[in-house]
Amino acid sequence: MSAQPYEPEFQQAYNEVVSSLRESTLFEKHPKYEKVLPVVSVPERIIQFRVTWENDKGEQEVAPGFRVQYNSAKGPYKGGLRFHPTVNLSILKFLGFEQIFKNALTGQALGGGKGGLCVDLKGRSNNEIRRICYAFMRELSRHIGQDTDVPAGDIGVGGREVGYLFGAYKSYKNSWEGVLTGKGLNWGGSLIRPEATGYGLVYYTQAMIDYATKGKESFAGKRVAISGSGNVAQFAALKVIELGGTVVSLSDSKGAIISDAGITAEQVQAISEAKINFKSLEQIIGEYSAFAENKVKYLAGARPWVHVGKVDVALPCATQNEVSGEEAKALVAAGVKFVAEGSNMGSTQEAIQVFEGERLSTKSASEPAVWYAPGKASNMGGVAVSGLEMAQNSQRMTWSREQVDQELKKIMVNCFNDSLETAREYSNEDNKDALPSLVKGANLVGFIRVADAMFDQGDVWE
Numbered sequence: 001m002s003a004q005p006y007e008p009e010f011q012q013a014y015n016e017v018v019s020s021l022r023e024s025t026l027f028e029k030h031p032k033y034e035k036v037l038p039v040v041s042v043p044e045r046i047i048q049f050r051v052t053w054e055n056d057k058g059e060q061e062v063a064p065g066f067r068v069q070y071n072s073a074k075g076p077y078k079g080g081l082r083f084h085p086t087v088n089l090s091i092l093k094f095l096g097f098e099q100i101f102k103n104a105l106t107g108q109a110l111g112g113g114k115g116g117l118c119v120d121l122k123g124r125s126n127n128e129i130r131r132i133c134y135a136f137m138r139e140l141s142r143h144i145g146q147d148t149d150v151p152a153g154d155i156g157v158g159g160r161e162v163g164y165l166f167g168a169y170k171s172y173k174n175s176w177e178g179v180l181t182g183k184g185l186n187w188g189g190s191l192i193r194p195e196a197t198g199y200g201l202v203y204y205t206q207a208m209i210d211y212a213t214k215g216k217e218s219f220a221g222k223r224v225a226i227s228g229s230g231n232v233a234q235f236a237a238l239k240v241i242e243l244g245g246t247v248v249s250l251s252d253s254k255g256a257i258i259s260d261a262g263i264t265a266e267q268v269q270a271i272s273e274a275k276i277n278f279k280s281l282e283q284i285i286g287e288y289s290a291f292a293e294n295k296v297k298y299l300a301g302a303r304p305w306v307h308v309g310k311v312d313v314a315l316p317c318a319t320q321n322e323v324s325g326e327e328a329k330a331l332v333a334a335g336v337k338f339v340a341e342g343s344n345m346g347s348t349q350e351a352i353q354v355f356e357g358e359r360l361s362t363k364s365a366s367e368p369a370v371w372y373a374p375g376k377a378s379n380m381g382g383v384a385v386s387g388l389e390m391a392q393n394s395q396r397m398t399w400s401r402e403q404v405d406q407e408l409k410k411i412m413v414n415c416f417n418d419s420l421e422t423a424r425e426y427s428n429e430d431n432k433d434a435l436p437s438l439v440k441g442a443n444l445v446g447f448i449r450v451a452d453a454m455f456d457q458g459d460v461w462e
């Protein structure tokens with residue numbers, strides 16, 4: 001494995017994939033695939049660079065920028081840019097590694113990559129953010145292109161930042177091309193791209209509910225705990241509300257809000273407006289009229305999971321390792337039946353063990369226990385619609401909202417079905433009443449698709 005010392009997040013992501021594969025019959029049936037592991041774990045290329053800019057006080061600032069071009073067997077490198085003070089190579093390698101298999105799960109021609117900048121944008125002016133984006137792209141523009149590497153947003157990089165990054169690329173390269181996704185709608189962006197990760201997460205979870213309950217249940221009437229309050233959390237919440245579910249929580253890095261009666265669409269809208277100006281949930285619930293009548297409870301410094309009361313569905317949508325083993329047990333005790341990650345690696349290894357252990361404890365096929373879906377499957381709607389944005393850019397066409405939404409739904413359901421069937425095909429589990437493991441299924445499908453392309457292209461040989 002290519003983990004360097006002190007790469008805990010990357011090691012965790014690698015171990016999750018490898019243990020999934022080892023706890024199946026894949027290597028027994030096809031020993032050649034084992035040879036792929038050491039090769040696929042090493043990024044094809046890592047670019048690390050200095051980014052300097054002048055802040056609003058006229059002082060020089062400097063921060064390390066990165067792009068991990070992990071794997072191009074399936075297509076151009078594709079994956080988001082994260083601007084956050086925690087960004088380091090371990091986190092970007094974990095995200096890039098996940099992205100390889102996630103992108104393969106979309107069924108599109110996309111390789112895997114990830115990048116970012118170790119910076120805290122909070123409190124900086126629009127002008128300074130523009131200067132940071134231009135400074136970052138000054139170097140990154142040498143290494144990306146519509147057929148080479150197509151970044152998108154991630155934590156800290158939304159529509160505003162993608163706009164500045166795109167403008168910088170265009171001016172440095174004198175080329176208007178689909179080099180970033182998540183672009184503005186009037187200059188090459190795709191309808192539904194902002195919504196795609198959150199909506200896709202809900203479509204995937206809907207497929208889980210539909211399968212597990214044999215079509216008897218849906219989101220209607222379900223109590224849904226969500227964490228985060230950024231892009232993914234907001235659109236997941238809005239879709240759950242549209243489908244008749246009750247959103248009982250949201251959170252940010254400072255605390256959580258809990259609402260027994262359900263957070264409303266107006267409240268989500270208020271959060272969406274305020275977050276662009278870096279307001280905390282605590283400030284928002286004090287300042288916005290949407291929170292004046294429908295009161296919510298604020299818990300400083302808390303994550304939602306142990307505070308949500310009875311709950312049917314949990315959708316972690318903030319950041320990695322945001323559900324601990326203890327919190328997973330609390331969710332199980334609170335009645336959770338479906339857990340699907342909007343965030344990447346939202347659950348710790350201990351939490352996954354709790355959810356998977358519960359799944360395997362199923363006593364009768366008619367009463368399945370908890371079902372867990374990993375982010376690389378349940379949150380891949382974002383990159384899938386990025387793939388559709390690239391297709392529209394190549395065609396110089398704009399597809400309708402309905403067309404993109406239908407395509408997104410189809411991609412999410414296909415991913416769910418592929419994971420389910422492959423988990424069954426390679427299962428070595430004794431409990432035949434339990435639902436198939438979606439974490440094993442997703443890792444198997446993604447890995448086999450990438451491995452086959454790598455064999456075909458001579459990246460690895462028998």
Ligand SMILES: NC(=O)c1ccc[n+]([C@@H]2O[C@H](COP(=O)([O-])OP(=O)(O)OC[C@H]3O[C@@H](n4cnc5c(N)ncnc54)[C@H](O)[C@@H]3O)[C@@H](O)[C@H]2O)c1
Pocket residue numbers: 153154155156157158197228229230231232233251252253254317318319320342343344379380382383
């Ligand atoms: N944007 C996408 O299309 C996309 C696609 C797939 C996966 N993801 C993943 O979804 C997650 C959220 O991304 P986003 O695009 O919504 O970002 P965002 O910047 O819009 O929002 C991030 C949210 O996470 C919260 N957060 C950040 N660090 C936190 C911490 N340490 N503790 C608690 N909360 C914290 C922030 O307060 C914010 O609410 C990330 O794991 C990201 O990798 C995003």
